[in-house]
Amino acid sequence: MQLTLIAVTCVISIVVVAAFARQIGVASPLILVVAGGAMSLLPSIPDFQVEPEWILAGVLPPLLYAAAVHIPAQDFRRDFKAIAGLAVLLVAVTTLCSGLMFSILLPGLGLAAAFALGAVISPTDAVAATAVGKRLGLPSRLLTILEGEGLVNDASALVLLSSAVAAMGATVHPLHVGGEFVYSVACAVLVGVVVGIVNVRVRALLNDNVLNTAISFVVPFLAFVPAEELHASGVLAVVVTGLVTGHLSPRFLRATDRLTEATNWATVAFLLEGGVFLLMGLQVKTVLDEVSEAGLSVREAVWIGLLAAVLVIAMRMLFVAPLVASLRRDANRAETMTPVLERMEARANDPDVDQRFTEKRQQRFLDRIVRKRGDIKFAVAENFGWRGGVVLAWSGMRGAITLAAAQSLPTSTPYRAELLLIAFVVAISTLLVQGLSLPFVIRAVRVPGDDITRDREEFAELHAELTARAEIVLDDPALALPDGSAFSDDVVKLVRDELRTRTVTPEDGEFDSLLDTREQYRLLRLDVLAAQQSELLDARSMGLYGSRTLTRFQRALDIEGARLQQLPGPGD
Numbered sequence: 001m002q003l004t005l006i007a008v009t010c011v012i013s014i015v016v017v018a019a020f021a022r023q024i025g026v027a028s029p030l031i032l033v034v035a036g037g038a039m040s041l042l043p044s045i046p047d048f049q050v051e052p053e054w055i056l057a058g059v060l061p062p063l064l065y066a067a068a069v070h071i072p073a074q075d076f077r078r079d080f081k082a083i084a085g086l087a088v089l090l091v092a093v094t095t096l097c098s099g100l101m102f103s104i105l106l107p108g109l110g111l112a113a114a115f116a117l118g119a120v121i122s123p124t125d126a127v128a129a130t131a132v133g134k135r136l137g138l139p140s141r142l143l144t145i146l147e148g149e150g151l152v153n154d155a156s157a158l159v160l161l162s163s164a165v166a167a168m169g170a171t172v173h174p175l176h177v178g179g180e181f182v183y184s185v186a187c188a189v190l191v192g193v194v195v196g197i198v199n200v201r202v203r204a205l206l207n208d209n210v211l212n213t214a215i216s217f218v219v220p221f222l223a224f225v226p227a228e229e230l231h232a233s234g235v236l237a238v239v240v241t242g243l244v245t246g247h248l249s250p251r252f253l254r255a256t257d258r259l260t261e262a263t264n265w266a267t268v269a270f271l272l273e274g275g276v277f278l279l280m281g282l283q284v285k286t287v288l289d290e291v292s293e294a295g296l297s298v299r300e301a302v303w304i305g306l307l308a309a310v311l312v313i314a315m316r317m318l319f320v321a322p323l324v325a326s327l328r329r330d331a332n333r334a335e336t337m338t339p340v341l342e343r344m345e346a347r348a349n350d351p352d353v354d355q356r357f358t359e360k361r362q363q364r365f366l367d368r369i370v371r372k373r374g375d376i377k378f379a380v381a382e383n384f385g386w387r388g389g390v391v392l393a394w395s396g397m398r399g400a401i402t403l404a405a406a407q408s409l410p411t412s413t414p415y416r417a418e419l420l421l422i423a424f425v426v427a428i429s430t431l432l433v434q435g436l437s438l439p440f441v442i443r444a445v446r447v448p449g450d451d452i453t454r455d456r457e458e459f460a461e462l463h464a465e466l467t468a469r470a471e472i473v474l475d476d477p478a479l480a481l482p483d484g485s486a487f488s489d490d491v492v493k494l495v496r497d498e499l500r501t502r503t504v505t506p507e508d509g510e511f512d513s514l515l516d517t518r519e520q521y522r523l524l525r526l527d528v529l530a531a532q533q534s535e536l537l538d539a540r541s542m543g544l545y546g547s548r549t550l551t552r553f554q555r556a557l558d559i560e561g562a563r564l565q566q567l568p569g570p571g572d
Contacts, residue, residue: 010275010278011271013032013035013278014028014032014270014271014274014275014278017031017032017035017274018270018274025135025439026436027127027128027131027132027435028131028274028277029127029128029131029273029274029277029399029431029435030128030431030432030435030436032274032277032278032280032281033277033278033280033281033428033431033432034281034432035278035281036277036278036279036280036281036282036283036284037281037282037284037428038281039281039282040281040282040283040284040285040286041284041285049283049286050279050283050404050407051407052404052405052407052408053408055276055400055401055404056158056401056404056405056408057224057228057234059272059275059276060154060235060238060401060404061220061221061223061224061234061235061238062217062220062268062269062272063269063272063273063276064151064154064220064235064238064239064242065219065220065223065238065239065241065242065245066242066265066266066268066269067147067150067151067242067269068151068238068239068240068241068242068243068246069242069243069245069246069249069265070246070262071144071147071148071151071242071243071246072144072246072247072547072550072551073243073244073246073247074540074543074547075140075141075144075547076144076148076243078375078378078379079141079144079145079148081326081327081330082145082148082323082327083145083148083149083152084152085319085323086124086145086149086153086319086320086323087148087149087151087152087153087155087156088152088153088156089319090122090153090315090316090319091119091122091123091153091156091157091160092122092156092160093315093319094118094121094122094312094315094316095115095118095119095122095157095160095164096115096118097118097311097315098117098118098121098122098308098311098312099111099114099115099116099117099118099119099164100114101114101307101308101311102114102117102118102304102308102422105304105307106304106414106415106418108414108415109414109415110168110414111167112164112165112167112168113164113168113409113413113414113415113419115160115164115167116161116164116165116168116409116413117406117409117419117422117423118164119157119158119160119161119164119405120157120161120402120405120406120409120419120423121308121312121398121402121422121423121426121427122153122156122157122160122312123150123153123154123156123157123398123401123402123405124149124150124153124395124396124397124398124399125150125397125398125399125400125401125402125431126146126147126149126150126395127150127273127277127399128397128399128431128435128438129146129395129397129435129438130143130146130147130150132435132438132439132442133146133391133395133438133442136439136442136443137449137450138388138391138442138447138449139382139384139388139447139448139449139450140382140450140547140548141382141384141388142384142388142391142392142447145392146392146395151239151242152236152239154235154401155184155185155188155233155235155236155239157401157405158233158235158405159180159181159184159185159233160181161405161408163180163181165409165410168410168412168413183231183232184231184232184233184236185232185233185236186232187227187230187231187232187233188227188232188233188234188235188236188237188240189236189237189240191223191226191227191230191232191237191240191241192223192227192236192237192238192239192240192241192243192244193240193241193244195219195222195223195226195237195241195244196223196240196241196242196243196244196245196248197244197248199215199216199219199222199241199244199245200244200245200248200249200251200252200253201252202215203215203216203252203253203257204252204253206257207254209256209257209260212253212257212260212261213257213260213261213264216261216264216265217268219241219245220238220241220242222241223237223238223240223241224237224238250533250536250537250554250558251537254561254562254565255557255558255559255560255561255562255565256561256562256565256566258558259558259559259562276399276400277399277400279400280399280400280403280424280427280428283403283424284424284428287417287420287421287424288421290417290420290421291417291418291420291421293417294416294417294418296415296417296418297418298421300418301418301421301422301425302421302425304422304425305421305422305423305424305425305426305429306425306429308422308425308426309425309426309429309430309433312396312398312426312430313394313396313430313434316393316396317393317394320389320392320393321389321393323389324385324386324388324389324392327383328383328385330379331379331380331383334375334376334379334380335376335380337372337376338373338376341369341372341373341376344369367542370542370543370544371541371542371543373543374542374543374544374545375543378543378546381451381454381546382546384447384448387445387446387447387448388447390441390445390447391438391441391442391445391447394434394437394438394441395434395438396430396434397430397431397434397435398426398427398430398431399427399431400427402423402424402426402427403420403423403424403427405423406419406420406423406424407420450548455546455548455549458545458546458549459549459552459553461545462536462539462545462549462550462553463553465535465539466532466535466536466553467499467500469531469532469534469535470499470528470531470532471496471499472531473527473528473531474492474495474496474499474524474528479492479524479527481520481523482523487520487524488517488520490517491517491520491521491524492524494521495521495524495525495528498525499528522564525560525564526561526564526565529557529560529561529564532557533557533561536550536553536554536557
């Protein structure tokens with residue numbers, strides 16, 4: 001009964017805090033951490049000692065999957081350089097430098113344990129940063145980089161942590177660590193791709209929203225467990241599975257399945273995220289008590305933790321500066337590529353050249369040129385410059401993964417209780433200091449948001465393209481019902497007018513007296529939507545439009561498709 005009461009109280013607290021946070025304009029994770037810390041000091045609240053396995057293997061996979069499935073794979077690919085730099089290289093450098101600092105400040109700790117603690121404090125948590133950024137209108141590209149970094153750096157940090165822990169009991173050569181990292185990444189990517197493809201293929205066979213969503217709840221663990229059994233990164237496998245699932249879902253899953261799954265997963269992610277940050281606060285007293293019981297110095301742990309927080313913040317700033325400069329150089333270089341691509345396209349369309357290539361090979365070459373043009377357009381139009389770089393540098397908050405990873409340190413680790421408190425101080429201080437000040441930083445540097453005018457122009461262009469594809473379906477002489485009979489002229493006219501004006505839509509009951517006509521409308525609209533969906537996927541694969549435009553139109557098609565799929569058919 002007591003556990004039930006605690007669970008109910010936590011859920012209500014998360015909802016109340018989220019509603020309150022929106023009113024005052026503060027990210028809810030920050031308030032939850034403070035509220036949890038205050039609650040932990042109450043005498044009636046028991047000590048919270050959560051096994052790290054519950055967080056690392058129980059909470060982290062669904063959280064990462066829920067985030068990854070909504071990141072456009074196209075944007076992730078285009079910003080892979082920045083994401084990999086922050087999530088892999090910066091994590092490795094942070095682990096090395098902070099580990100050296102810990103080995104100096106804590107004599108007797110040993111390099112292996114020092115590097116293990118360095119790996120613990122190296123990954124960032126993008127939840128609070130993206131929550132603030134979305135509310136204040138940060139550009140989508142900057143948010144994608146932050147979210148992508150948060151997805152991948154957990155895997156990098158945990159692999160380094162595993163290697164450091166192994167080195168505590170035996171000598172581990174650096175080449176072994178490098179080889180283990182490459183194997184872990186390659187195997188995790190393979191598992192993630194396979195699980196992602198099988199996931200959408202199997203779920204496409206179902207015709208029930210509840211069953212489909214139920215299966216989606218176990219998908220993260222279907223990727224995590226096999227990867228871990230193969231001694232690869234289960235976390236990275238989950239991320240890859242989410243990216244593959246999100247990319248393939250519009251091609252294989254029904255609109256109603258996608259909308260239902262999105263709503264349910266948003267609820268799950270909201271409760272898990274809130275619960276994790278509330279738990280961080282609730283463990284304040286427990287961590288302090290462990291240090292005292294071990295006879296170690298709370299004061300020493302706190303000041304070392306604050307020093308480590310300053311170090312990781314400074315290192316991120318030093319790393320982001322050349323990264324942003326590199327992205328700007330890439331954008332400038334991309335602009336010079338346009339004339340080159342035009343010459344390549346002209347050469348590919350030359351009749352003399354055309355004879356040396358098969359039609360299929362030539363088309364693949366032209367498609368690559370179109371995709372490259374889309375990448376260039378993205379790099380130039382979405383370049384956020386030094387202003388975005390300042391925000392990116394100040395968005396390195398640590399989160400619950402840091403505390404959970406610290407708790408996974410072996411019990412034989414020297415100064416273990418003090419190391420836990422150091423990790424806790426780093427997480428809490430960066431979360432509160434950077435999280436609370438981030439809105440002021442964003443306003444101070446005045447980061448330009450997304451170009452709304454360009455988005456509207458893109459949307460209008462895509463709308464015209466999809467409407468033209470739908471008109472081809474309506475003008476097809478072979479257009480017919482499943483039984484071979486022709487569609488009613490009135491139904492074809494209604495659908496055509498609806499496409500052109502988006503205001504002519506049959507009201508509920510309009511076809512009640514003519515059930516056959518109503519079914520004709522439903523079938524014809526579904527045919528038109530299928531053609532538009534195919535055109536949208538072609539446009540996405542060619543990189544012709546930005547992900548914001550594609551996502552907006554995809555949702556519009558999903559909503560319309562779900563409405564039509566839910567209309568009763570004959571005999572219903």
